[in-house]
Amino acid sequence: MVNQAESILKSSALSITSSRKKILDVFLSASTALAHQDIEKLADQYDRVTIYRTLQTFLDRGIIHTIPTTDNTIKYALCSDDCISSGHHHDNHVHFLCDQCGRTLCLDDVMIPAITLPNGYSMKEINMVVNGICKLCRA
Amino acid sequence: MVNQAESILKSSALSITSSRKKILDVFLSASTALAHQDIEKLADQYDRVTIYRTLQTFLDRGIIHTIPTTDNTIKYALCSDDCISSGHHHDNHVHFLCDQCGRTLCLDDVMIPAITLPNGYSMKEINMVVNGICKLCRA
DNA sequence: AGTATTTTGCAACAAAGTTGCATTCTACAG
DNA sequence: CTGTAGAATGCAACTTTGTTGCAAAATACT
Ligand SMILES: [Mn+2]
Ligand SMILES: [Mn+2]
Ligand SMILES: [Zn+2]
Ligand SMILES: [Zn+2]
Numbered sequence: 001m002v003n004q005a006e007s008i009l010k011s012s013a014l015s016i017t018s019s020r021k022k023i024l025d026v027f028l029s030a031s032t033a034l035a036h037q038d039i040e041k042l043a044d045q046y047d048r049v050t051i052y053r054t055l056q057t058f059l060d061r062g063i064i065h066t067i068p069t070t071d072n073t074i075k076y077a078l079c080s081d082d083c084i085s086s087g088h089h090h091d092n093h094v095h096f097l098c099d100q101c102g103r104t105l106c107l108d109d110v111m112i113p114a115i116t117l118p119n120g121y122s123m124k125e126i127n128m129v130v131n132g133i134c135k136l137c138r139a
Numbered sequence: 140m141v142n143q144a145e146s147i148l149k150s151s152a153l154s155i156t157s158s159r160k161k162i163l164d165v166f167l168s169a170s171t172a173l174a175h176q177d178i179e180k181l182a183d184q185y186d187r188v189t190i191y192r193t194l195q196t197f198l199d200r201g202i203i204h205t206i207p208t209t210d211n212t213i214k215y216a217l218c219s220d221d222c223i224s225s226g227h228h229h230d231n232h233v234h235f236l237c238d239q240c241g242r243t244l245c246l247d248d249v250m251i252p253a254i255t256l257p258n259g260y261s262m263k264e265i266n267m268v269v270n271g272i273c274k275l276c277r278a
Numbered sequence: 279a280g281t282a283t284t285t286t287g288c289a290a291c292a293a294a295g296t297t298g299c300a301t302t303c304t305a306c307a308g
Numbered sequence: 309c310t311g312t313a314g315a316a317t318g319c320a321a322c323t324t325t326g327t328t329g330c331a332a333a334a335t336a337c338t
Contacts, residue, residue, distance in 0.1 A: 015303090015304055015305065015315065015316075016304075016305090017303075017304075017315090017316065017317080018303095019316085019317075020316090036294085036295095037293095037294090046317085046318090047317070047318050047319075048294090048295090048318095049295090049296085049297090049317080049318070049319080050316080050317055050318070052294095052295070052296080053316080053317085054316095057316095066209055068207035068208055068209050068211075068266075068268060069207055070205060070207050070264070070266065072207075072211065072212075072213045072326095073211075074211045094254060096256070096260060099263060107256070107257065107260075109257065110254060110255070110256065110257065112254075112267075113252040113253075113254060114252075115233060115249060115251075115252060115267070115269075116249070117235070117246070117249065117269065117271075118246065118248065118249065118274070119274075120273070120274035120277050120278070121235060121246075121269075121271060121272070121273060121274055121277070122271045122272045122277065123269050123270070123271040124238060124270050124271040124272070125209070125269070125270040125271070126267070126268070126269050126270070127207075127209065127266075127267070127268045127269075127270075128251075128254070128265070128266070128267045129207060129265070129266045129267075129268075130254075130256065130260075130262050130264070130265050130266075131262070131263050131264040131265070131266075132256075132260060132261045132262040132263040132264070133260070133261045133263070134259070134260060135257070135258075135259030135260055138259050138260070138261065139259070154283095154284065154285075154334090154335055154336065155335080155336095156284090156285065156286080156334070156335070157334090158285085158286075159285090175325085175326090176324095176325090185286085185287090186286070186287050186288075187287095187325090187326090188286080188287070188288080188326090188327085188328090189285080189286055189287070191325095191326070191327080192285080192286085193285095211295095
């Protein structure tokens, strides 16, 4: 495949534009989840509004997912392949926030355990976020 | 006990002021977690800045806790009694966000299950948030 | 009651997010 | 390969959210 970003856009039936490619490239080369501000800096040739709208589009198509954090900053990360291809989004891994370096990580190997809700409640989505010290900061 | 709000303030060694009492009363009579904006409306005789500072004070003392949400709005809720009295905060129950009515609830009876992190990661705090339809909306 | 200390309100500001609209770009038909 | 409809973008203006410094007011304590 010549261009990974383009192929993601194609399989989501999105038109291929330079800003979308750039923002996808930013995600593809990032090792962590990104805040809106991170993306603004890494794709600073594009307008802030365009980034807002592009992220929303990617969320709608299930290309990226959000990670809720305790400090009122949303982080965004690429969905894994099967997450994208399966039509609707189902993110079932735990997320980790390092209190020291501030990085947010998808722990793709750590599944969210099942829980039992009280009677009358139905679950659509579940998120598990762990704060602590990451591998790199620990070393 | 004459006044629950006052007694909470006293046991946290905070001076008793009318805004703190009012904001505590708002929490005490709320059945759900509250956004900052909710509190602004329910205690609208006080300045927005005072509410920011009061919530921060309550967080510092472990009187309230935050609930991270997927839509970038922090919700605040009273901590349970043992949560307050034990000195430092340890919130170990699941939170529920209703996609229909928008309410955020502490599921005090649903404990967060344990997970195993990859080698090198240490856990300080854990949050579990479930989205779905709540009991009241289901009925 | 008097006073040191804390808390509050206000103003000014900074940052984050939204909206309408004119311009530019993309996909696609012909 | 063009022409064009529709989509995406940039810009400006705006709203909302959160922060800071400081003077005035309130609280706790002597
Ligand atoms: Mn993830
Ligand atoms: Mn709670
Ligand atoms: Zn770290
Ligand atoms: Zn509901």
